[in-house]
Amino acid sequence: MPHALVDSQVRYVHEWLTEWGGSEDVTRAMLQALPGAALHATIDFLSEANRAKFGGVPIRTTFLQQAPWARTRFWNYLPVTPLAVETHDLRGADVIVSSSHAFAKGVLTTAEQMHVSYVHSPMRYAWDLHHEYLADYRLDRGAKGLLARYMFHRLRQWDRQTANNVDLFLANSRHVQRRIWRTYRRVAQVLYPPVSVSRFRYEPAKGDHYVTVSRLVSYKRIDLLLAAFRAMPSRKLVVVGDGPEMPRLRAMCPPNVQLMGFQDDAVVQEQMGSARAFLFAAHEDFGISPVEAQACGTPVIAYGVGGSRETVRDLRTEVRPTGLLFDEQTPAALQAAVEAFDGAAVDPRDCRRWAEGFDEAVFRDRFRAIVEQAWSAWRRDPSSVEAALVPGGGLQSPPRELLA
Structure with missing residues (x-):
């Protein structure tokens, strides 16, 4: 077994590669901080341009890659996704890093391998959002509902059991850290995801409009913003983004709200940088867009639950x-x-300075330092990794802040 991390063979495991998003950006930054021999994913249908962002690392998929309609109907294969994840062949790897919001942490490992899992969230549709998910897809009654409930019951069993294969959990926020404790009874170290702060230009001069930049899906609660601004006709709101909620939002849009649809980076910078404030009404585990707004020097008005409590310094309590x-x-x-x-x-x-603490360079430095420290502890005693890196790790009860 090698005695230095630089000599170790590192492999990464991701969920599925269908379109570029926040979890893909995290995996990209991890690969830059600590290159790996391969990246494993259940399926890979990324564009060539997005695939190149991983720096040319070989991408290895599972039998689901060849399954009928896997590109467009991947959710139909949810019941067999645990099996697909367990087919990843990680032999020869010393360090395994999984980027997980559902299944990736369930890879099979051996006693000679250290497994670090960066958790964006425990499986939301099986745990926190289970009843909402069933209702949204009309699976909360009848024979189909009974079958869906049984499937998620088995998924929860598998999800909790496979937590035993992880030597160290990393959480993308304190909010997710608490959810990891509640779901797996494991203590995680918090490592905020990378934000490309340097991509956003600091703009000290502000206009009179408010702005939000978001994919238009129901849980982002753009409808809430529109309803609030209908009651404030003298104020202007600009909504940048597109998605399945666009027709419904158009139908309820008041005259003082502009739905711009999808826009390129230059327009996003212009609107976000000149806004009076950025609005964020979603309940997110972290939420990258509020940090991007602060990188522009734009304050944020956000729903104070979840990651927003960690990314926005509230004027009622902060200096x-x-x-x-x-x-x-x-x-x-x-x-x-x-x-x-x-x-x-x-x-x-102050907004810009605060945002710089979430910069991608900060993430890369911290990620590499954490994995190096974990590897050093693992070589001394594989059972000591969590206790060595996380305050309260390895104890029967969690740190006090997880119970708050």
Whole structure:
């Protein structure tokens, strides 16, 4: 067994590669920080341009790659995805890093391999959002509903069991750290995901409009923003982004809200950089777009649950605030927050400085240092990794902050 991390063979495991998003960006940054011999994924249908972002590392897939309609109907294969993940052949690897929001952490490992799992979230549709997911897809009743409930029951069993194959959990926020404890009874170290702060130009001069940049899907709660601004006709809101919710949002859009649809980076920079504030009404595990807005020097008004509590410094409690959090996910609460924010003073420089703490370079340095420290502890005693890296790790009860 090699005695230095640089001599070790590292392999990465990702969920599925269908389109580029936040989890793919995390895997890309991890590969840059600590190159790997291969990247394993259940399927790979990325464009050549996106695939190149991984730096040419070989991508190895499973039998699902050849399954009928796997590109467009991958969710039909959910019941056999655990089996597909277990077919990843990781022999020869000393260090395995999984990027997991569902199945990737379930890879089979041996006693000679250290497994670090970066968890974006435990499987949401099997745990936290289980009942919402069943209702959204009309699987909450009848024979299909019974079958779906049994499938998710088995998935929960598999998900919890495979947590035993992980030597060290990394969580993308304290919010997810608490969910990992509740789901797996394991303590994780927090490592915030990388944000390309340098890609966003600092703009100290602000206009009079508010902005949000988002994929238009239901849980982003853009409908809440539109309802709030209908009650504030003297204020302007710009919504940048596209998605399946666009027809419904168009139908309810008030005159003082502009739905711009998808826009290129230059327009996003222009709108985000000149806005009075960036609005964020979703309940996210982390939420990258509010940090990008702060990189522009733009304050954020956000729903104060989940990752927003960690990425926005609330002007009600912080000395150098970067925005304002509202406590209820309702149009009235957002309206009250916007009106309260109008009389507030937030320095754009504080927003930029705060955002720089989430920069990609910070992530790469911390990720490599964590894996090196874990590898050193694992070589001394594989059972000591969690205790060596995480305060409270390896104990029967979690650190006090996880119970807060």
